[in-house]
Amino acid sequence: MLGILRQRAIDGGLAASTLRRTRFALVSARSYAAGAKEMTIRDALNSAIDEEMSADPKVFVMGEEVGQYQGAYKITKGLLEKYGPERVYDTPITEAGFTGIGVGAAYAGLKPVVEFMTFNFSMQAIDHIINSAAKSNYMSAGQINVPIVFRGPNGAAAGVGAQHSQCYAAWYASVPGLKVLAPYSAEDARGLLKAAIRDPDPVVFLENELLYGESFPISEEALDSSFCLPIGKAKIEREGKDVTIVTFSKMVGFALKAAEKLAEEGISAEVINLRSIRPLDRATINASVRKTSRLVTVEEGFPQHGVCAEICASVVEESFSYLDAPVERIAGADVPMPYAANLERLALPQIEDIVRASKRACYRSK
């Protein structure tokens, strides 16, 4: 398990760029403000953790390889040198163990940021996340709060097979007591991670491995150390009037590209980046659907009981009379993720799928 992931861990330099090239290409067209700064997701996350650790001595990082190795994906690079081994703690290999320890430390007043090498491994610790972290404030009637952040890559990467590719957004977002966030851009990554670390409730922070190396423009405001995004508010990435595309994480990039393709055919798509899976910003989603009358939701995870199912239910319940077409749901294939590159591509939503679904919702194709 560790062996596979070490291959994927980016070391900077030649290895990194090679990996990036062989990965499934994400060519995203962005509009640049003249002289705007750019930041990779990796740097965005690193700077967010760094700033929060600097501001609050109770914040500490723990996880496998976070210290000496600089982080399996280099997200915690430089933190060990800066803050020392007491605050950047390399754990033995036991997700159940270090998650339990993190929860215990949070009970006692510290603010742990627990890294899972991927959220697939969080299943070995899920009892602590749900039964000890999520439910504690409620069960103790407010006496025990758990200001902990669980973060790590979630969902499909590239060629890592079934046990390294599952998306956990739907699982965690179904649990009351947890907050579940999924950033897309560098601004999202900084603002949401800072908000998560400052939040007194347990937060599950779902990153995406393939996005770590992606650069995004970032405003001066977002670079400020006090920058913070509100939890529970979705962002309209692109305004439109014909169809609403709702998604999160890497699929936001796909949706934006799909929107460009649709624009060429005269369909104006509105793209909503959820940012927050729980609490879900139903207000923004429904307001948009009431404007466009059509809904397409996209996620990489398994289709049954997924995030898209919840969004569709919410729209059908609250905006039924505004809908001009049946709601469309695009999700990963209902199979454990295959390894072979061609099969993997077939198992995940592609830009063409989003374009097709949007056109279908606009009655422009079958």
Added chain:
Amino acid sequence: MAIWFARSKNLVSSLRHNLNLSTILNKRDYFPRPIFYTTSQLSSTSFLSPVTSLRHESTAVETQPDHLVQIDEDDGQELDFPGGKVGYTSEMKFIPESSSRRIPCYRVLDEDGRIIPDSDFIPVSEKLAVRMYEQMATLQVMDHIFYEAQRQGRISFYLTSVGEEAINIASAAALSPDDVVLPQYREPGVLLWRGFTLEEFANQCFGNKADYGKGRQMPIHYGSNRLNYFTISSPIATQLPQAAGVGYSLKMDKKNACAVTFIGDGGTSEGDFHAGLNFAAVMEAPVVFICRNNGWAISTHISEQFRSDGIVVKGQAYGIRSIRVDGNDALAVYSAVRSAREMAVTEQRPVLIEAMTYRVGHHSTSDDSTKYRAADEIQYWKMSRNPVNRFRKWVEDNGWWSEEDESKLRSNARKQLLQAIQAAEKWEKQPLTELFNDVYDVKPKNLEEQELGLKELVEKQPQDYPPGFHV
């Protein structure tokens, strides 16, 4: 202060001697002969009950009596491996799966409540001893009455600590109020010692408006922020790595306190036991792990739980100092926990205590243990090996307690409990608004909407809700 420090040093050094576990077979017994243990041999050498030892006939490698370790070291050379230097030998020897002699059990009082001559122990004042006894007896009465209340249908569930009163009270007495306790679920005595009142216990069991848990949890899931006692959580052993985390937090804050956590014999099979102990040792966290080895995990006897010599031998596997103590001897438990606590705080290390005892009661009110163990086994432990009676004899022999004190205490406790139950029963339950509070630190919008919706529904359709239902 100086005196008892000296005593504890003696304890530590004698512990070190007794814990020398590395027995290696002698050269002349290179080819060990398997022997069959008879039932009677097993019963005398192990902690099995007469009933279940029949299941435990096994073949066992003949082991040599413990004596000084004899390793044939070649040239005194040492090999350098990750983890340090280790001497090597050309003799192929397997460390036996068990020592021929079990780790002895530390105790101070004999079964008649008399101090065994030349015992190491930390002296206990009259005031402390009397308070300890009173609390042990109160715990007994509390368990009895709440159990009966459940049987009468007044509360839905209860779990007793019968037979484990010494562990509960003596360990609590040995700790400082700043020490953070992460219990399993059979340690209400620790909370009682720290000041949780009988009324507070009753309120939690009834889940009424006065319950600090606001009716969110089953009975016996008590907790108190103020008394540094974490709310009981049902999944087993999750509190162990959490205790390591709490210990780490105390270490980072440089507090004069440690984390203390309890687990049963069955709970040590959980993965979290391994993670918690391993971690606490690696992090050098001040944690005292107290294992109540009471012989039973619901219907699973310890012979089906592990094949090691109990829990104490596992300490060394993690690099943790450990001791086996007679859990039914209040003075021994007090001394052991007090010493362990000091070690944990001053040396910033975890310590493991295995307290041997017996679960006299059923696992809980959902269990009938006569279905899987002999009624006379239960009777034997209840009558002849009772920790409360044993301590009482010692306290009475010192002239600190009388029959009169006894009957007064028990009748007062009983009266107070019955009143507490009657009052708790009559207290109204939580209002509807408490359904949606505390899910998060700040109530999110979706819950505000749901709460409003439910309020409106209750007002619109009162006939569907119980009379006097509070919104």
